[in-house]
Amino acid sequence: MTTSTVALVTGGSSGIGESTAITLAEAGFTVYAAARRVERMSHLTDHGIRPLSMDVTSEESMRAGVQRVLDETGRVDVLVNNAGYGSYGALEDVPLEEARAQFEVNVFGAARLTQLVLPVMRAQCSGKVVNVTSMGGKIPTPLGAWYHATKYALEAISDCLRMEVKPFGIDVIVIEPGGIRTEWPGIAAEKVRAVSSEGPYSPQGNAVAESLTSESTQKRSSEPTVIARAITKAVTARRPKTRYAVGFGAKPMIFLHDVLPDRAFDSFIQRATGMPRGEAAIAAGTQR
Numbered sequence: 220m221t222t223s224t225v226a227l228v229t230g231g232s233s234g235i236g237e238s239t240a241i242t243l244a245e246a247g248f249t250v251y252a253a254a255r256r257v258e259r260m261s262h263l264t265d266h267g268i269r270p271l272s273m274d275v276t277s278e279e280s281m282r283a284g285v286q287r288v289l290d291e292t293g294r295v296d297v298l299v300n301n302a303g304y305g306s307y308g309a310l311e312d313v314p315l316e317e318a319r320a321q322f323e324v325n326v327f328g329a330a331r332l333t334q335l336v337l338p339v340m341r342a343q344c345s346g347k348v349v350n351v352t353s354m355g356g357k358i359p360t361p362l363g364a365w366y367h368a369t370k371y372a373l374e375a376i377s378d379c380l381r382m383e384v385k386p387f388g389i390d391v392i393v394i395e396p397g398g399i400r401t402e403w404p405g406i407a408a409e410k411v412r413a414v415s416s417e418g419p420y421s422p423q424g425n426a427v428a429e430s431l432t433s434e435s436t437q438k439r440s441s442e443p444t445v446i447a448r449a450i451t452k453a454v455t456a457r458r459p460k461t462r463y464a465v466g467f468g469a470k471p472m473i474f475l476h477d478v479l480p481d482r483a484f485d486s487f488i489q490r491a492t493g494m495p496r497g498e499a500a501i502a503a504g505t506q507r
Contacts, residue, residue: 223249225292226454227285229275229332230302231268232259234401235351238443239299240268242451248297251288275302275328276320285335294343295336297454300329301351303369305407307427308414310364317410318365325369330376337384344388347454350377351394351446354469358476358484361494362411362420362427381461392453393462397469398440404431422495430492441466 226243230236231252237260240252244266252263253273260270269291273284288295303325306317333348340346355363356370374393381391408428415424430436445466453459464470476484488494 223247224296225249225251225288225294226297226299227251227253227271227288227295227336228299228301229253229273229328230351231263231270232256234403235396235399235443235446236299236301237263238447239301239450241266242444242447243297243454244268246451246455249292251284253284254302275332276323278331281328281332281335285332289339295339296343296345297347297349298333298336299349299351299450300332300373301349302328303351305363305366305403305410307362307366307407307411307431309362309420309424312414312418312420312424313365314414317414321365321369322372325366326372326376329373333380337389340384340389341387346384346387346389347392347459348377348380348384348389349392349394349450349454350374351396351450352377354395354397354464354466354472356393356395357464357473358488360427360488361423361492362415363407366407390459391461392459394446394450394453395462395464395469395473396441396446397464397466397472398436399443399446399466400437400440401443404436404440408432426493426495439467 226248228236228240228250231240232254240250240263244250250268251271252260252268253271254260255274257270257272263270271284271287274280306321329350350373352370352373355367356374359367377391377393384391408431411424411428415421449463449465453463464473
């Protein structure tokens with residue numbers, strides 16, 4: 220058993236999850252970094268972090284992971300639901316199997332893991348659930364319907380859960396990253412190319428893929444440590460904010476979405492992502 224604060228971080232093998240695990244460990248937490256690719260987390264032991272094999276689409280895997288944390292420490296003080304991925308493509312092109320798979324990881328995995336730790340947090344009369352959504356949980360981008368749907372859903376779940384668990388001394392915190400330098404853009408670009416690089420939506424699909432992986436996008440993006448520090452700040456605060464929009468573009472993009480009329484924001488996003496408009500888009504859309 221341990222007397223230190225115990226944190227469980229999913230998606231811990233890279234990017235935001237890895238950086239968060241390290242930052243929390245440096246802040247004195249006992250940290251479990253969970254991911255499917257446990258072999259990629261061996262270096263985290265140098266920071267005192269405990270790698271944990273977990274697949275957030277597997278009930279058995281999640282149960283076993285939570286049980287190990289409880290067997291070794293007797294508590295869970297912080298859950299960081301960070302595991303997730305971006306799958307882009309035109310709504311017409313993306314198979315529903317892929318849409319369901321994205322919901323399984325981004326939404327149902329986070330929700331089920333939260334269900335598994337809440338009884339412990341209620342018994343402790345304390346705890347913090349951190350859901351990493353995205354500025355994409357507040358704003359839409361072209362060809363991102365399913366990805367944004369998962370993030371909007373996690374935002375709504377977080378808002379409802381916050382009210383439900385308040386009587387038990389549990390905080391629910393939403394982290395809304397902007398552009399972050401991780402594997403995420405490359406995976407999203409690969410997904411959109413797989414389904415929408417040919418056919419009626421190809422001009423849009425190729426433009427979005429290029430926008431996601433362009434050198435200028437990468438240069439402007441923030442390091443994962445920006446998010447890690449925000450999470451650490453939130454979970455160590457006596458009264459954390461309900462939301463933290465952090466990283467490149469997060470605050471201004473959410474602000475623009477809130478103040479601009481829908482079509483004005485649509486045009487802004489289309490220009491920003493290099494989306495074809497006018498005759499080129501119409502001509503492409505007539506393909507069958």
